[in-house]
Amino acid sequence: MSETMAHQAAPQTDAPPAVVAQGLTKVYDTGATAVRALDGVDVAFARGAFTAIMGPSGSGKSTLMHCLAGLDTATSGSVHMGRTDITGLKDRELTLLRRDRIGFIFQSFNLLPMLTAQQNIVLPAEIARRKVEPKRFERIVEVVGLHDRLDHLPVKLSGGEQQRVAVARALLNDPEVVYADEPTGNLDSRSGAEVLGFLRDSARELEQTVIMVTHDPMAAAYADRVVFLRDGRLVDEVGTPTAELVLDRLVKLEG
Numbered sequence: 505m506s507e508t509m510a511h512q513a514a515p516q517t518d519a520p521p522a523v524v525a526q527g528l529t530k531v532y533d534t535g536a537t538a539v540r541a542l543d544g545v546d547v548a549f550a551r552g553a554f555t556a557i558m559g560p561s562g563s564g565k566s567t568l569m570h571c572l573a574g575l576d577t578a579t580s581g582s583v584h585m586g587r588t589d590i591t592g593l594k595d596r597e598l599t600l601l602r603r604d605r606i607g608f609i610f611q612s613f614n615l616l617p618m619l620t621a622q623q624n625i626v627l628p629a630e631i632a633r634r635k636v637e638p639k640r641f642e643r644i645v646e647v648v649g650l651h652d653r654l655d656h657l658p659v660k661l662s663g664g665e666q667q668r669v670a671v672a673r674a675l676l677n678d679p680e681v682v683y684a685d686e687p688t689g690n691l692d693s694r695s696g697a698e699v700l701g702f703l704r705d706s707a708r709e710l711e712q713t714v715i716m717v718t719h720d721p722m723a724a725a726y727a728d729r730v731v732f733l734r735d736g737r738l739v740d741e742v743g744t745p746t747a748e749l750v751l752d753r754l755v756k757l758e759g
């Protein structure tokens with residue numbers, strides 16, 4: 505999807521971006537030396553857009569994602585989700601924010617082995633005592649193509665199918681943002697392409713905001729926009745990325 509289309513897909517209101525970080529700084533105090541993992545990051549993520557975060561190893565990608573998603577707290581600066589300033593929230597409030605407003609997809613799928621695909625998909629809703637809308641469930645299962653796999657345990661599913669279950673689980677609650685951390689890191693290239701296609705479709709068709717950390721230029725090419733970190737700073741970005749363009753920028757950053 506072109507950047508223009510991504511912007512057209514956004515609702516025509518004066519709603520703020522899905523996520524905004526301002527002056528985001530994270531210092532890890534490891535005793536002898538302090539590591540400045542994030543050094544004043546300003547970035548906004550549009551609603552309904554699929555954005556990839558890239559950068560050399562150690563540039564701060566995971567730290568940025570963890571601070572944006574309320575999994576870690578910043579040393580200074582702020583993170584807004586919509587109109588909510590999440591910076592000052594207490595642990596309990598952050599837990600509820602993650603449960604009710606965010607979907608997560610991890611490299612390692614994180615499915616419960618004793619539950620079927622369907623049970624895994626609806627588990628977060630059940631824990632939160634939230635009613636699952638049958639239409640929404642059907643739609644999501646259709647998008648990720650899992651109809652004939654719903655009764656299977658994870659061990660009976662391929663890696664790609666397991667990650668599709670994780671994608672469905674993340675999307676079911678219609679979260680404001682889905683964070684994906686190297687979602688294709690454990691998949692072969694065909695299964696990876698499928699999962700990335702679903703993430704792209706969920707942004708296009710469901711207006712789902714998706715923010716993904718990846719090392720892989722091919723994966724980043726599925727996004728509407730790629731932002732680049734180096735030494736904890738946002739140093740570049742590309743709209744309407746291709747794998748070649750992303751690789752070119754990465755090589756420049758690492759050089």
Ligand SMILES: Nc1ncnc2c1ncn2[C@@H]1O[C@H](COP(=O)(O)OP(=O)(O)OP(=O)(O)O)[C@@H](O)[C@H]1O
Pocket residue numbers: 532533534539540541559560561562563564565566567568
């Ligand atoms: N818990 C921690 N304690 C101390 N330093 C940390 C901690 N977590 C991360 N760091 C440091 O912060 C910097 C950024 O790390 P981060 O994991 O965010 O980078 P990254 O871009 O995700 O790296 P990679 O691509 O290798 O996963 C690195 O120098 C790292 O060593």
